[in-house]
Amino acid sequence: MKKRYVITGIGIVSPYGIGLEPFWQGIKGGESAVRPIKNFDGSGYPTKVSGEVSDIPYKEYGYSFSFKRMPRISQFSLLASDLALNDAGFGELTEEDTELMGVYLGTRNGALEKTGIFYEKVVLEGPYRSAPLLFQETVFNSIAAKISLKFKITGPSYVTPAGETGTLAALDLALLQMEVGRVNRALVGGADEFCEVLHQGHCHLKITATDDLSRPFDEKRTGLICSEGAAIIVVEELTGAMERGANIYGEIIGLHTLNDQHRVADNDPQGINLARCMELAMQEAGLEKVDCLVTTANGNRHIDQGELAAIKEVFTSRVPIANIKSLMGDTGGAGGGMNIAAAVMMLRDQTIPAIANLENIPEGYDFVLESRTAGLETVMVNAAGFGGNNFSLIIKKY
Amino acid sequence: MQKAVVATGLGVLTPIGNNVETFWAGLVNGRSGDQPITSFDISEYRMNRGCELKGFDPKDYFTPRQIRRMDRASMLAVVAAREAVADAGIDLQNYQGRIGVILGTTLSGMISAQEYFRKILCDRQDRALATNLLEYPLYTAGTHLIDKLGIEAEQISISTACSSSLHAIGVGLDLLRTKRCDLVIVGGYDPMAELTYAGFELLKAMSRDGIKPFDAERKGLVLGEGAGILILERQEDAQVRGANIYAEIAGYGSSSDAFHMTAPHSEAAGILQAMKMAMRDAELSLEDIDYINAHGTGTKHNDAAETLGIKRFFGDLAYQIPISSNKSMIGHTLGAAGSIETIAGIISMNKGIIPPTINYSTLDPECDLDYVPNVAREQQIRAFMKNSFGFGGNNAILIVKEVE
Numbered sequence: 047m048k049k050r051y052v053i054t055g056i057g058i059v060s061p062y063g064i065g066l067e068p069f070w071q072g073i074k075g076g077e078s079a080v081r082p083i084k085n086f087d088g089s090g091y092p093t094k095v096s097g098e099v100s101d102i103p104y105k106e107y108g109y110s111f112s113f114k115r116m117p118r119i120s121q122f123s124l125l126a127s128d129l130a131l132n133d134a135g136f137g138e139l140t141e142e143d144t145e146l147m148g149v150y151l152g153t154r155n156g157a158l159e160k161t162g163i164f165y166e167k168v169v170l171e172g173p174y175r176s177a178p179l180l181f182q183e184t185v186f187n188s189i190a191a192k193i194s195l196k197f198k199i200t201g202p203s204y205v206t207p208a209g210e211t212g213t214l215a216a217l218d219l220a221l222l223q224m225e226v227g228r229v230n231r232a233l234v235g236g237a238d239e240f241c242e243v244l245h246q247g248h249c250h251l252k253i254t255a256t257d258d259l260s261r262p263f264d265e266k267r268t269g270l271i272c273s274e275g276a277a278i279i280v281v282e283e284l285t286g287a288m289e290r291g292a293n294i295y296g297e298i299i300g301l302h303t304l305n306d307q308h309r310v311a312d313n314d315p316q317g318i319n320l321a322r323c324m325e326l327a328m329q330e331a332g333l334e335k336v337d338c339l340v341t342t343a344n345g346n347r348h349i350d351q352g353e354l355a356a357i358k359e360v361f362t363s364r365v366p367i368a369n370i371k372s373l374m375g376d377t378g379g380a381g382g383g384m385n386i387a388a389a390v391m392m393l394r395d396q397t398i399p400a401i402a403n404l405e406n407i408p409e410g411y412d413f414v415l416e417s418r419t420a421g422l423e424t425v426m427v428n429a430a431g432f433g434g435n436n437f438s439l440i441i442k443k444y
Numbered sequence: 445m446q447k448a449v450v451a452t453g454l455g456v457l458t459p460i461g462n463n464v465e466t467f468w469a470g471l472v473n474g475r476s477g478d479q480p481i482t483s484f485d486i487s488e489y490r491m492n493r494g495c496e497l498k499g500f501d502p503k504d505y506f507t508p509r510q511i512r513r514m515d516r517a518s519m520l521a522v523v524a525a526r527e528a529v530a531d532a533g534i535d536l537q538n539y540q541g542r543i544g545v546i547l548g549t550t551l552s553g554m555i556s557a558q559e560y561f562r563k564i565l566c567d568r569q570d571r572a573l574a575t576n577l578l579e580y581p582l583y584t585a586g587t588h589l590i591d592k593l594g595i596e597a598e599q600i601s602i603s604t605a606c607s608s609s610l611h612a613i614g615v616g617l618d619l620l621r622t623k624r625c626d627l628v629i630v631g632g633y634d635p636m637a638e639l640t641y642a643g644f645e646l647l648k649a650m651s652r653d654g655i656k657p658f659d660a661e662r663k664g665l666v667l668g669e670g671a672g673i674l675i676l677e678r679q680e681d682a683q684v685r686g687a688n689i690y691a692e693i694a695g696y697g698s699s700s701d702a703f704h705m706t707a708p709h710s711e712a713a714g715i716l717q718a719m720k721m722a723m724r725d726a727e728l729s730l731e732d733i734d735y736i737n738a739h740g741t742g743t744k745h746n747d748a749a750e751t752l753g754i755k756r757f758f759g760d761l762a763y764q765i766p767i768s769s770n771k772s773m774i775g776h777t778l779g780a781a782g783s784i785e786t787i788a789g790i791i792s793m794n795k796g797i798i799p800p801t802i803n804y805s806t807l808d809p810e811c812d813l814d815y816v817p818n819v820a821r822e823q824q825i826r827a828f829m830k831n832s833f834g835f836g837g838n839n840a841i842l843i844v845k846e847v848e
Contacts, residue, residue, distance in 0.1 A: 145717065149700070154581070165561050165639055172488050173642040181643030182705060182835070186550060186582065186603035191836025194700040200717055202698035203838055204611065205603045207552075207582035215600060219615065226618045228698065228721065246564065247577050303598045304541070310513070310591050311578040319596070322541075433583040434590075435599060 047299075047330070051221060052444060054292040055134025055280030056387050057126035057235075061097035061273055061374050064107075065129060069384075070391045072373070073399045076417060079374040080260055080271055086242040093254035096240050097273030097375040117157035117183050120192050122276035122380075123237035127193045130233065134280035135292055139197060148202040148229040150220040151190040151278075152212020152236035153379035154431075156205070157183040159241035189237060201229050210344070212236040212379030213277065213386065214429040214437035218303055220281055230286050235278030238378030248272055255345055260375050261403035262343035263350055263367075263413065270345040273375030277383025294444040295390045299424070300331030306352075306434030313434055317352030320430055321359040323438035328360075331440045333424060335361065338398055338414075340385045341369045342428040344376040349430050354408060356428075364412040366420065368392070372402040382429040386441065389425040393443040396422050448694075449620045450847060452687040453532025453675030454787045455524040457633075459495035459668050459774045463527055467784075468791050470773065471799035472820045477774050478655060478666050484638045489645060491652045495668030495775025496636050510592075512572075515553040515579035518588040520780075521633040524671035525589050528629070532675040532687065536595050536627075543597035544625035545586050546616045548608025548632035549779040552601075553580040555637050585633060598625070603779070605834035606739075608632050609672060610782025610842055614696030616676050626681065631783035633671035640778070641667055647706075649743055657740035657769035657801050658747050658815045660808035665741040668775030672783030679847065691790045694827065694843045695726025701837025708749030709837065715753030718839040719829070726843035728827060730761050733843075735798055735828040737789040738815075740769025741776055750831060751811045766823060768816040772802045782832035786842060793825040793846065 058065060061079035062072035072079060079097045088094045102121055104113040107128065113121060127149075136143065160183040167176035182188055187205040194203040202223060208215035213236030220232035248254045253269050255261075260271040287294055302323045308314035328336065339357065343350040357365065370388050377384055392398055400417045407413060422443065429437040454464050459477025461467030470477075477495040486492045497520075502511045505523050514522075529536065536543065556579040563569055563576070578584070586599040602611050609632020616630035644650050644667060651664035682689050698721065701714035709715070723730075739750055755762045770785045771777075777784055792798050797820050804817035827845035834840075 162561065165558065166565060168638065168642045169562055169565050173645060176642060176646060178646040181646055184639065184643065185605050185835050187605050187834065187836055187838060191705060191838065194702045195705065198702045200700055200702045200714060203604070203700035207601050207603045209581055209583055219600060222615065222618050222622065225622055250573050251577055305587065305590050305597055305599045307596055310587050433581060433587045435583065
């Protein structure tokens with residue numbers, strides 16, 4: 047990267063509630079956001095819990111009833127964008143702001159619930175009984191288009207459907223476009239919704255935790271807990287942020303991505319290319335080590351194993367390991383954004399939150415089991431998805 | 445001065461040809477791919493037209509085991525990519541770890557998702573359920589491509605509806621300019637899927653009366669399927685290895701209308717913004733553009749908005765630039781459209797022949813430019829503009845020119 051990029055705004059809609067503070071207080075306090083499923087009757091499924099977002103009091107945020115009718119993923123991502131823009135001091139956007147701002151949104155499944163309903167009607171009732179307005183929601187980029195439309199952002203608008211690495215893929219694209227000067231600011235993040243179709247699919251794939259515990263890295267883990275939400279950040283060039291006197295959360299100093307060369311639809315348990323991402327991100331940042339690693343591990347056997355192998359490969363000395371999915375589950379495309387938000391808050395408070403539920407501990411690692419104060423200058427954030435996509439990002443205290 | 449990026453390999457699967465050569469022959473001869481749908485049960489629909497691939501047999505390309513574990517969309521992407529790689533005459537082993545795979549799609553494994561849904565809804569569960577699910581995500585085709593080509597690569601999937609693959613080419617351009625990659629495999633793919641067919645039918649966007657872009661009697665689009673993949677590299681690298689160079693990818697523009705989810709901007713403001721970015725990027729002036737390969741879907745409002753955008757951007761020059769819509773022949777291939785049509789534009793430039801907009805008969809006062817009606821035209825092209833517009837007011841523009 048030739049230019050310098052900083053994070054100046056964060057908007058979170060998570061199982062902890064609305065906003066960055068409830069999210070961070072929950073994580074920092076070691077409070078689990080995983081609860082019995084409320085969206086539908088989960089009692090018949092092997093996994094009966096999730097981290098769901100409670101009904102959003104949309105009126106408090108100035109939205110009309112039409113907000114309520116949108117897919118949940120759009121409710122989350124619109125509100126999180128709103129919060130991020132306000133947090134960054136872009137409550138009012140000028141035409142000059144909006145032309146050089148891009149929207150980059152990652153997701154795993156998009157508006158899956160409405161997609162399911164649309165197709166169900168086509169199959170069970172016939173094509174002409176389904177609803178055209180529902181069809182629009184099935185189009186993957188509708189979630190980003192809604193953000194562009196709502197905030198009148200006329201710069202580029204993309205959806206990066208990179209599964210669990212959605213946010214990092216979005217950030218990667220945003221940085222590339224800032225580097226070549228297509229935009230100078232970016233609304234970047236990820237979102238996913240939890241619904242019965244998704245849960246059913248995950249259960250058919252046998253990737254969910256059958257003991258209802260989110261316990262990445264634990265040797266007795268049984269799978270992941272699927273959650274939902276949106277995490278959106280504002281990223282801009284340092285010079286622009288300084289000119290407008292913006293509050294700077296942290297600086298992005300390294301990002302690298304490389305796909306696994308393993309089997310399709312399976313992650314490399316040796317984490318070879320994730321390790322290369324971590325090495326190359328550090329090389330780009332000019333670092334030999336980082337002060338903490340926010341891990342991507344979600345309780346899936348191969349993803350967890352791959353990350354542990356990569357950590358052993360890359361770090362000669364022990365690096366403190368954090369994992370917030372142990373507290374809130376896997377929020378899909380939003381997960382990377384949640385991890386970035388947590389990393390930024392760790393740098394602010396100089397605190398590493400504890401990993402929950404980790405009892406059967408793999409040997410040879412520095413898992414943070416009790417929340418810990420530490421001198422933090424740099425934090426690495428990893429992302430690995432079921433498509434074998436790997437990302438490693440380094441954020442520095444500004 | 446930025447390093448020039450060039451296209452050195454092309455591959456397509458289209459409703460009028462399953463490789464670049466037959467596709468081009470179809471284009472210049474004005475062949476239509478519009479026929480009754482065969483890939484799903486169309487009997488419940490009040491129309492039956494679609495532009496499906498003809499004579500595409502997965503067995504010609506994949507083993508039975510691979511076929512069991514691949515969605516049709518992934519097959520399309522991989523087959524087109526293999527043609528492009530062979531065409532480029534490149535040994536991918538020399539580029540390991542420096543390759544970018546950038547693919548645009550709107551549906552990707554939707555056919556697998558549909559199968560899953562149908563089984564669940566009709567209570568017919570079988571062993572293939574897990575495969576159906578694994579093949580659905582929109583990054584899966586890219587993962588198959590990386591696997592089947594045996595490459596070490598980074599992957600970016602882009603989904604911006606009908607403009608997806610034109611953005612993918614633009615992103616590939618930036619990856620090469622910034623030297624993050626030394627070679628990119630870019631483009632898009634989409635299959636014919638019932639979900640989209642039902643959706644467009646419900647939106648009353650589909651024509652029962654042929655595809656007639658820019659014609660006064662145009663009634664809508666006809667869905668298509670296919671894939672278009674390009675190999676891009678920096679010109680200096682291509683020259684060093686003695687590659688056949690097709691064209692320079694000179695500029696890319698991207699914008700959002702931020703106006704309405706489905707209706708185009710009344711003043712084509714977003715289209716203008718993207719065209720400006722692309723032309724600035726290409727460092728060309730308006731007079732340099734000899735041809736426009738249109739988005740040209742054949743719907744009332746989109747064709748009018750595109751024409752308005754061209755007129756507002758080019759001024760009086762707009763009347764002198766030939767414009768044609770490949771969709772009049774291949775239908776709307778959604779996420780594949782931008783890259784398939786870019787490939788068509790590149791060959792048009794190389795051969796000095798502009799494929800026609802077929803089915804054109806009646807002038808529309810709102811669409812009064814030169815759409816190269818019905819018959820291919822010989823004309824020198826030094827640079828052309830490729831337009832793609834997508835749902836939600838998404839705009840992508842690419843500028844391609846002859847290699848200096």
